[in-house]
Amino acid sequence: MQDSLSVTGRSERGLVVLTLAYAPALMFAPNTAELLSKSVVTMYETLVNQEGSSDQGRSCILIIVAKTAGSPIVRAVFELYKVVTDAGGELMVVDYPSAYSESLTGLGILALPGFSLAPNLEDAMSRLAQK
Amino acid sequence: MKEVIEKLGLTEFLAYLCPGIIVLMSTFLWVRPDLIGIVGQEIARNQIIMGVSFLLLSYSAGLIIASWAAAGAHLFIRTRMGTPEGTHKILITLIPLWWFHWLAVPRQTRNIVEGRLRIAEGLDSYGGLPGLSILLSPWDNLTTYRIIMFNRMPDKAEPLFKEADAVRGRRLFALGVGLASMLLSSEALLRLLMAIVARLRPASLFSRLLENHLPPASAAVLLSIAVIGIAASFGLRQVAGRSWEYELLLTCSVARLAEQFPPNREK
Numbered sequence: 399m400q401d402s403l404s405v406t407g408r409s410e411r412g413l414v415v416l417t418l419a420y421a422p423a424l425m426f427a428p429n430t431a432e433l434l435s436k437s438v439v440t441m442y443e444t445l446v447n448q449e450g451s452s453d454q455g456r457s458c459i460l461i462i463v464a465k466t467a468g469s470p471i472v473r474a475v476f477e478l479y480k481v482v483t484d485a486g487g488e489l490m491v492v493d494y495p496s497a498y499s500e501s502l503t504g505l506g507i508l509a510l511p512g513f514s515l516a517p518n519l520e521d522a523m524s525r526l527a528q529k
Numbered sequence: 530m531k532e533v534i535e536k537l538g539l540t541e542f543l544a545y546l547c548p549g550i551i552v553l554m555s556t557f558l559w560v561r562p563d564l565i566g567i568v569g570q571e572i573a574r575n576q577i578i579m580g581v582s583f584l585l586l587s588y589s590a591g592l593i594i595a596s597w598a599a600a601g602a603h604l605f606i607r608t609r610m611g612t613p614e615g616t617h618k619i620l621i622t623l624i625p626l627w628w629f630h631w632l633a634v635p636r637q638t639r640n641i642v643e644g645r646l647r648i649a650e651g652l653d654s655y656g657g658l659p660g661l662s663i664l665l666s667p668w669d670n671l672t673t674y675r676i677i678m679f680n681r682m683p684d685k686a687e688p689l690f691k692e693a694d695a696v697r698g699r700r701l702f703a704l705g706v707g708l709a710s711m712l713l714s715s716e717a718l719l720r721l722l723m724a725i726v727a728r729l730r731p732a733s734l735f736s737r738l739l740e741n742h743l744p745p746a747s748a749a750v751l752l753s754i755a756v757i758g759i760a761a762s763f764g765l766r767q768v769a770g771r772s773w774e775y776e777l778l779l780t781c782s783v784a785r786l787a788e789q790f791p792p793n794r795e796k
Contacts, residue, residue, distance in 0.1 A: 505645045509637035
């Protein structure tokens with residue numbers, strides 16, 4: 399199952415930028431939510447600890463490279479959101495599969511403070527830099 | 530009495546019937562009632578046939594109104610909660626959407642989102658169809674989750690299921706009657722507007738329509754219908770929103786119980 403999942407991260411302009419890629423079949427596999435959540439949260443915490451941190455440094459951009467989504471990815475996004483906002487930052491998600499954005503709206507995540515969607519990385523960077 | 534109503538499913542029946550009755554009655558703003566002319570003297574005098582027909586027509590109209598109310602409220606919520614794709618942000622669509630489908634949206638806190646996520650995960654795990662939670666509307670999510678979990682949960686959850694179902698009935702009623710009241714108000718306002726135009730331009734088409742074809746109604750009556758309908762509609766939609774929130778919290782409690790007592794056994 400690990401083969402169909404990839405989480406990479408880097409620090410850029412004082413922000414944590416994570417890229418999450420997964421195969422569609424992963425959405426139907428058992429324990430995917432735990433695996434995804436653990437992967438993104440661990441990567442975020444590792445990068446924040448490496449960098450030291452300003453308030454802006456704790457904010458995070460999560461780029462999703464996938465065509466499908468489901469409750470496991472929503473769980474991972476939500477777990478990351480909790481960690482990022484607890485650290486005083488904001489979470490911006492880029493390229494969330496548009497056909498599945500209803501799953502975020504329906505659960506009310508978009509209404510939470512410190513969470514937003516962005517169409518691309520540049521837009522996310524500039525919006526977070528303005529804060 | 531409450532138990533009898535619940536047993537017979539009357540709450541749901543009334544939730545569809547009442548909006549239908551309001552919509553049928555609103556046609557009297559446009560049509561002079563002439564039952565004998567339409568169905569003939571023999572049928573018009575048969576109270577059973579007329580009563581059953583009226584119930585059937587009202588119930589059918591109510592089903593359409595309920596479906597419309599649910600779809601409209603869903604669209605309003607998507608717009609309000611900021612769906613990035615497919616949101617209609619043109620004023621011409623937002624105004625009617627707000628007028629007919631404004632709804633008090635449940636509070637969104639981290640804990641409530643956590644509960645909703647548990648419900649979505651439960652639906653995807655036990656619903657038998659991957660991605661079921663995305664296919665359903667926000668309130669169908671709650672009802673379907675309770676149906677799926679009912680026989681898998683310990684007995685202590687039963688009061689939560691009962692109360693949530695009762696609240697669902699109130700929400701359906703409030704949404705349906707809320708939309709029907711707003712339709713009635715809008716029709717009364719339209720009649721009022723026609724009367725004003727007819728007064729300003731006596732030779733207009735509106736003037737001829739009002740004099741020769743439409744049933745008589747004074748401005749005071751039309752204004753009263755409009756004001757009462759608007760107040761009732763927004764009041765009921767506030768009730769619908771609060772009922773939805775309460776139903777959501779109760780279902781979140783069921784989901785929390787499901788986490789404490791994993792639903793792997795039949796009752």
